[in-house]
Amino acid sequence: MAARVAEVAEVSYSVESPRGPRTVTVSYQRTGSGEPLLLLHGIGHHRQAWDPVVGILAAERDVIAVDLPGFGASPALPDGLAYDLETVVPALRGLCDALGLERPHVAGNSLGGLLALEMAREGLVRSVTALSPAGFWSEAERQYAFTTLRAMRGIARAMPLPMVERLARSAVGRTALTSTIYARPGHRAPEAVVAETLALRGATGFDETLAAGREVRFRDDVPQVPVTVAWGSRDRLLLRRQGIRAKHTIPGARLVRLPGCGHVPMHDDPALVARVVLDTSS
Structure with a gap:
């Protein structure tokens, strides 16, 4: 085939x-x-x-x-x-x-x-x-994860695009943006970090999905x-x-x-x- x-x-x-x-x-x-x-x-x-x-x-x-x-x-x-x-x-x-x-x-x-x-x-x-x-x-682990996810979403929504792009240009900035989910955030491509930050910010299903997961x-x-x-x-x-x-x-x-x-x-x-x-x- x-x-x-x-x-x-x-x-x-x-x-x-x-x-x-x-x-x-x-x-x-x-x-x-x-x-x-x-x-x-x-x-x-x-x-x-x-x-x-x-x-x-x-x-x-x-x-x-x-x-x-x-x-x-x-x-x-x-x-x-x-x-x-x-x-x-x-x-x-x-x-x-x-x-x-x-x-x-x-x-x-x-x-x-x-x-x-x-x-x-x-x-x-x-x-x-x-x-x-x-x-x-466990319930404590769920609460920790959900609190972390809400914080990540809040940060993504608060940062203007020029700031995201500036942070993504350096390994230190990429680490600040994505170290919660990657073990090697500095190795990520800058454009990928920008795109996934915007995806997190713009996810229309985020809040309802998180609420349904309780x-x-x-x-x-x-x-x-x-x-x-x-x-x-x-x-x-x-x-x-x-x-x-x-x-x-x-x-x-x-x-x-x-x-x-x-x-x-x-x-x-x-x-x-x-x-x-x-x-x-x-």
């Missing part, structure tokens, strides 16, 4: 709501060839979070990197649709149907990892790679598909002991340590993360 040329596109489709059918629009990038692999980012981020690994993955998979509704280039969910799991997971199922993806492999980071596991629980996927997935926290705990086993849970050893947002809880909840999961990686490990060690995803989806 010939490799698919990278394309950025939008797809719109109908989902049910308490007020009747609503149209959801999602932006995505698709490239590569092979079995389908859906990539889901974390709260406040965008599909470009996966850029360091997409090229590696696309050599063996049909890769679809998604901007979740209300994040990145995807517009907010329409009136009548909440940002809770009961709404977003069916919306992702509708996305798969619209793109002709029959039970894709799914890899997700943070919020995306939780969504990937929820999709697996619903029987919608072939395999799951969950990188520092949300939902395995009661979220992932408590169910997922015995029907291969699952890998991977955690960065330097994750400062969701502490790595949460990976042990994930392993207790999903006993058949493979628990992988990502040495030297932060909360968004795709940038800290792209080769390692790509290998973990490909091994799980083989």
Whole structure:
């Protein structure tokens, strides 16, 4: 099969709501060839979070990197649709149907990892790679993470664009902007740091997603598909002991340590993360 040329596109489709059918629009990038692999980012981020690994993955998979509704280039969910799991997971199922993806492999980071596991629980996927997935926290850990995320969002919204661009030009500035989620923030490209700061600032689904997450705990086993849970050893947002809880909840999961990686490990060690995803989806 010939490799698919990278394309950025939008797809719109109908989902049910308490007020009747609503149209959801999602932006995505698709490239590569092979079995389908859906990539889901974390709260406040965008599909470009996966850029360091997409090229590696696309050599063996049909890769679809998604901007979740209300994040990145995807517009907010329409009136009548909440940002809770009961709404977003069916919306992702509708996305798969619209793109002709029959039970894709799914890899997700943070919020995306939780969504990937929820999709697996619903029987919608072939395999799951969950990188520092949300939902395995204690109440104190959840409060710490949410407070940190609100602070990051507040800082991003308070800074004018020229200040963001000036900070992004230096390793010290990039560290100040992104050290919460990366172990090696100084290695990030200045333009990428600017883009993700603007994505965090402009995320229309941020507040409602965070509010919906207050009661979220992932408590169910997922015995029907291969699952890998991977955690960065330097994750400062969701502490790595949460990976042990994930392993207790999903006993058949493979628990992988990502040495030297932060909360968004795709940038800290792209080769390692790509290998973990490909091994799980083989």
